Amino acid sequence: xxxxxxxxxxxxxxxxxxxxxxxxGGSAMDAIARQPEATTKIQTAMIIAAxxxxxxxxxxxVVALIAK
Amino acid sequence: xxxxDLISLVFFLLLAGSTIxxxxxxxxxxxxxxxxxxxxxxxxxxxxxxDHIADSHEWHLLTKKDGExxxxxxxxILYTKENGLDIFSSKKLAHGQVHKGYKLEEEGDLKGSIxxxxxxxxxxxxxxxxxxxxxxxVVGLFSAAIIGLLLFLSLARSYKKTGISxxxxxxxxxxxxxxxxxxxxxISNIGEHKYEKYMPxxxxxxxxxxxxxxxxxxxxxxxxxxxxxxNIAVTFVLAVFTFIITQFSGNKNYWKHVFATxxxxxWLLPVMIPVEIIGIVSKPFALMIRLFANITAGHIIxxxxxxxxxxFKSLGVAPVSILFxxxxxxxxLLVAFLQAYVFTLLSALFISMAVQDHH
Numbered sequence: 001x002x003x004x005x006x007x008x009x010x011x012x013x014x015x016x017x018x019x020x021x022x023x024x025g026g027s028a029m030d031a032i033a034r035q036p037e038a039t040t041k042i043q044t045a046m047i048i049a050a051x052x053x054x055x056x057x058x059x060x061x062v063v064a065l066i067a068k
Numbered sequence: 069x070x071x072x073d074l075i076s077l078v079f080f081l082l083l084a085g086s087t088i089x090x091x092x093x094x095x096x097x098x099x100x101x102x103x104x105x106x107x108x109x110x111x112x113x114x115x116x117x118x119d120h121i122a123d124s125h126e127w128h129l130l131t132k133k134d135g136e137x138x139x140x141x142x143x144x145i146l147y148t149k150e151n152g153l154d155i156f157s158s159k160k161l162a163h164g165q166v167h168k169g170y171k172l173e174e175e176g177d178l179k180g181s182i183x184x185x186x187x188x189x190x191x192x193x194x195x196x197x198x199x200x201x202x203x204x205x206v207v208g209l210f211s212a213a214i215i216g217l218l219l220f221l222s223l224a225r226s227y228k229k230t231g232i233s234x235x236x237x238x239x240x241x242x243x244x245x246x247x248x249x250x251x252x253x254x255i256s257n258i259g260e261h262k263y264e265k266y267m268p269x270x271x272x273x274x275x276x277x278x279x280x281x282x283x284x285x286x287x288x289x290x291x292x293x294x295x296x297x298x299n300i301a302v303t304f305v306l307a308v309f310t311f312i313i314t315q316f317s318g319n320k321n322y323w324k325h326v327f328a329t330x331x332x333x334x335w336l337l338p339v340m341i342p343v344e345i346i347g348i349v350s351k352p353f354a355l356m357i358r359l360f361a362n363i364t365a366g367h368i369i370x371x372x373x374x375x376x377x378x379x380f381k382s383l384g385v386a387p388v389s390i391l392f393x394x395x396x397x398x399x400x401l402l403v404a405f406l407q408a409y410v411f412t413l414l415s416a417l418f419i420s421m422a423v424q425d426h427h
Contacts, residue, residue: 044252048417051410055354058361 002067010064017057021050113375121367122180123205123299125158125172127290140290142207146170146182147198158201170197205302208294212279220275249274249412257416262423266416269313273306274412281363281404285397297407298363300356307356310415315348318422351418355411362407366400 028046032039127140141159148154151168160167161182164174171185182199183191202210219238226239235243254263254270277297286292296302324330326344328337373396376389 040252044256044413047406047410048413051358051414052354054362055358058357058365059354061365062357062361 006064006067009067010061013057013060013064016060017053020053024049024053111375111378111381113372113379116375117368117371120371121295121298121364123203123295124180125161125182125201125203127204127207129290142204143202144170144182145200145202147200148184148195154197204294205296205299207291208280208283208296209302211291212276212283212296215283216275216279246271253409253413253416257413258420258423266313266317266419269309270412270416273309273415274408277306277359277411278404278408281408282401284363284367285400285404295364295367297359298367300360303356303360306359306411307352310355310418311349311352313415314352314418314422317419319425321425322422351414355414359407359411362403366396366403370396370400 024046028042031042035042125142125144127142129138129140131137139162141157141162144154144156144158144161146154154168154170156167158172161170161172164171166185169184169186170182171191173179173181173183173191178191178196182197182201184195184197185191219242223239223242226236230236249271250263250267253274254267258266280296280302283292284295284297326348327341329340329344332340370393373389373393377383377386
């Protein structure tokens with residue numbers, strides 16, 4: 001039972017991270033379209049933000065792995 | 069143009085063919101392993117995957133049809149207070165044998181760790197021997213270190229000989245990456261006046277993670293294929309390095325920000341100081357979890373896709389699963405670079421928070 005719950009939890013964590021990183025990616029696309037000359041700076045900031053969100057999601061996934 | 073297209077097509081087919089045959093041999097290995105583990109029963113994918121990801125005292129190559137396995141047995145180094153140092157081959161512990169009062173546990177919570185047993189064969193669970201063995205991960209780690217040393221010592225030698233004017237061979241591949249770490253990670257975060265002191269650490273950690281990630285992606289001949297950066301102990305040590313460097317380079321402003329955050333009323337400080345201290349520790353903690361979970365997740369996905377063939381027990385699934393594996397491997401190639409970049413970038417960011425001047 002805990003295994004199933006853990007799987008559901010991992011799925012929920014992925015939904016959250018997907019929404020977050022999706023928004024970052026979309027906004028970065030907008031920003032690059034408006035200012036193509038700032039592409040490298042925007043990309044760096046995008047990757048940092050995405051990595052931080054991903055970290056939160058990975059915490060959840062590690063908890064799900066441990067709770068198998 | 070046409071002939072060039074043709075050549076690239078042939079090349080691609082050859083490459084695809086070799087990948088498929090490589091996976092074919094791995095697949096055969098899977099079947100045999102399955103037959104050995106459970107002669108008639110279900111194929112247990114999760115145990116199979118976890119066995120491949122976890123560290124072990126032997127490097128398993130394949131299992132023969134009669135259930136006999138071919139493996140490289142790595143040295144076991146144990147230390148206990150009573151017996152002192154014990155060094156022997158892990159072959160003596162294979163198949164649950166007891167050697168010198170030690171046993172490799174194969175079931176339960178202590179699976180994969182070496183325990184001491186008494187004459188009656190009872191396990192002494194309280195006092196586990198200190199295990200300093202050269203395990204699969206350690207072999208991968210050493211090989212990565214040797215590859216890194218060879219690469220960069222030869223690089224240094226050729227720079228000494230020819231100067232910086234004409235990059236040649238491996239130089240022209242590594243120079244842009246080193247410059248990228250310097251310009252886009254160190255200078256743009258730490259600043260032009262202070263970055264130099266931290267360059268050795270940032271370059272080392274970047275290339276260490278990169279080499280280990282890439283070596284983990286190559287499935288077969290040892291020392292490739294060990295899950296080094298997907299081992300929480302390895303990423304823990306890397307994160308501890310970042311933590312120590314950050315704390316020791318912290319200047320007055322940094323500590324003032326922690327213990328007397330500017331603009332915060334005095335009565336709020338009992339709340340703010342613990343929060344700031346948690347922040348100091350949780351940043352490297354997140355670094356550790358991020359690298360570990362990303363690399364482990366990648367290995368799990370690739371192995372699960374291979375396992376699909378054995379779960380469905382049909383050859384028809386094989387092409388689909390292999391295509392997905394190739395796709396995932398390409399994605400993992402990107403992740404290997406990205407995680408090395410993110411770890412280095414965030415380390416530089418934490419260091420920059422510690423060294424930046426008052427503004």
